[in-house]
Amino acid sequence: MKANILCFVFIWCVVQVTSSEFPDELIEDYMRECMDELKLDKSVLSKMFDEKFRMVHVDEDGKKLLECGIKKGDLISADGKMNKIMLMKDIINTIRLLGKGDSEKMAEEVYKKCDEGNADDDHIERIRHWSNCVLDEIDKM
Numbered sequence: 001m002k003a004n005i006l007c008f009v010f011i012w013c014v015v016q017v018t019s020s021e022f023p024d025e026l027i028e029d030y031m032r033e034c035m036d037e038l039k040l041d042k043s044v045l046s047k048m049f050d051e052k053f054r055m056v057h058v059d060e061d062g063k064k065l066l067e068c069g070i071k072k073g074d075l076i077s078a079d080g081k082m083n084k085i086m087l088m089k090d091i092i093n094t095i096r097l098l099g100k101g102d103s104e105k106m107a108e109e110v111y112k113k114c115d116e117g118n119a120d121d122d123h124i125e126r127i128r129h130w131s132n133c134v135l136d137e138i139d140k141m
Contacts, residue, residue: 034068055128110137
C-alpha cells in the first residue's frame with residue numbers, strides 16, 4: 001500500500017513539474033479569435049511550447065491554430081514576406097512581459113538578428129523558427 005501511494009505521489013510530482021500552462025498575457029487578440037473560431041482552448045498552446053516558450057511540438061490542432069493566427073495576425077503577406085510591423089508588436093509585448101528592459105530598442109535589434117526564412121517555405125515552420133530565434137535573442141539580453 002505504501003509503495004502504491006509513493007508511486008502515485010511520484011507520478012503526480014512528475015506531471016506537475018513537466019506540465020506548464022501558457023500565460024494569458026502572451027496570447028495576442030488575433031490568436032484568441034482563432035481559438036474561439038476553431039473551438040480550441042489554450043491547452044493547445046501549452047502543448048506547443050516548452051517552459052521557456054520555445055515552440056517544440058505542433059500537432060494538428062496547433063497547425064490549424066497557427067495557420068489561422070498567421071492570417072488573422074497578418075504575419076505573412078500573400079507574397080510570402082513577413083510583416084515587420086506586426087512582428088515587432090509581438091516582440092515588444094514579449095520583451096515587456098519578460099521584463100527585459102527598453103522593449104522598443106531591443107525589439108529592433110532582435111528583429112534584425114532573426115532570419116525570416118525563405119518565402120517559399122512552409123509558413124508554420126517559418127514562424128516556428130522565427131519565434132524560437134526571437135526568444136533565444138531575448139534570453140541573451
